[in-house]
Amino acid sequence: MVYFKISPMTEREIREVFRILAENYRSWNAPVVTLIAQHSRDPFQVLVCALLSTRTRDETTARVCRRFLEKVRGPEDLLRIPVEELERLIYPVGFYRNKARQLKEIAKDLKERFRGKVPDNLEDLLSLKGVGRKVANLVLADGYRKPAICVDTHVHRITNRWGLVKTRTPEETERELMKKVPRDLWIPVNRLLVALGQKICTPRNPKCDVCPVERFCGKVGL
Numbered sequence: 001m002v003y004f005k006i007s008p009m010t011e012r013e014i015r016e017v018f019r020i021l022a023e024n025y026r027s028w029n030a031p032v033v034t035l036i037a038q039h040s041r042d043p044f045q046v047l048v049c050a051l052l053s054t055r056t057r058d059e060t061t062a063r064v065c066r067r068f069l070e071k072v073r074g075p076e077d078l079l080r081i082p083v084e085e086l087e088r089l090i091y092p093v094g095f096y097r098n099k100a101r102q103l104k105e106i107a108k109d110l111k112e113r114f115r116g117k118v119p120d121n122l123e124d125l126l127s128l129k130g131v132g133r134k135v136a137n138l139v140l141a142d143g144y145r146k147p148a149i150c151v152d153t154h155v156h157r158i159t160n161r162w163g164l165v166k167t168r169t170p171e172e173t174e175r176e177l178m179k180k181v182p183r184d185l186w187i188p189v190n191r192l193l194v195a196l197g198q199k200i201c202t203p204r205n206p207k208c209d210v211c212p213v214e215r216f217c218g219k220v221g222l
Contacts, residue, residue: 008163008164009164009180009216013216014180014185015182015185016216017213017216018188018192020213021192021193021195021212021213022188022192023212024212025192025195028195029199030058030195030199031058031059031061031062031063032053032061032062032194032198035049035061035065035066041143041145043118043120043143043144044074044143045069045143046138046139046143047106047135048065048068048072048103049061049065049068050135050138050139051102051103051130052068052090052093052099053065053093054135055094055095056093056094058198060092061093064092064093068089072089075107075108075116076107076116078104079104079107079108079111083100083101083104086103087100090103099130102129102130106128106129106130106131109128118139118143120140120144120146121140122136122137122140125139133151133170134152134170136148137149137174137190141190146187147183147184147186148186148187149177149181149186149190150190151173151177151190152194153197154190154196154197154198154201155177155190155193155194155197156170156173157197157201157203158201159173159193160220160221161201161206161217161220162218163217163220165177196213206222208222
């Protein structure tokens with residue numbers, strides 16, 4: 001096994017890695033990243049797309065969310081749509097029947113508890129049915145532009161592969177990244193690493209020969 005980066009990344013190296021990724025990620029045209037970019041700064045759209053993405057392939061999420069957002073612009077639209085129609089609208093995302101009911105409950109909750117607005121703090125977001133830290137942090141980062149690190153499977157895998165963290169769960173990864181990544185870089189972490197993970201640093205057979213940040217990678221586990 002060959003490690004390209006033995007010592008932990010310094011803050012300067014972390015900044016350089018994210019600078020390079022920011023220069024490259026648009027050219028990768030990653031489906032979910034493109035979708036998020038189109039609907040960022042709209043907390044409701046970020047919230048529903050994040051929920052639909054759970055246990056769903058990235059390509060499927062992007063396709064379904066585009067179709068979904070043509071008909072659903074806010075909680076009121078969700079409340080008007082019969083659950084059976086909503087199921088058809090979000091099929092074939094994973095657990096689409098459960099997610100249809102979950103979305104209806106969230107819409108009701110948003111209307112009754114938050115005046116139809118998506119909360120802008122972690123505590124209230126986590127009080128919504130089925131919303132975990134990954135989804136809540138994505139809403140804060142991309143919907144409200146508040147410093148938060150959304151750790152999904154790509155972020156967890158890549159930062160461990162780099163050797164930047166050594167963690168077993170996404171929750172542990174989030175805590176460690178908050179210690180190591182400068183606060184002003186928290187918001188783009190998810191967008192940049194999802195794009196890298198979809199197109200270059202894949203779970204199996206990563207394309208290390210074309211990775212622009214390979215020299216910083218410890219290749220842990222490869």
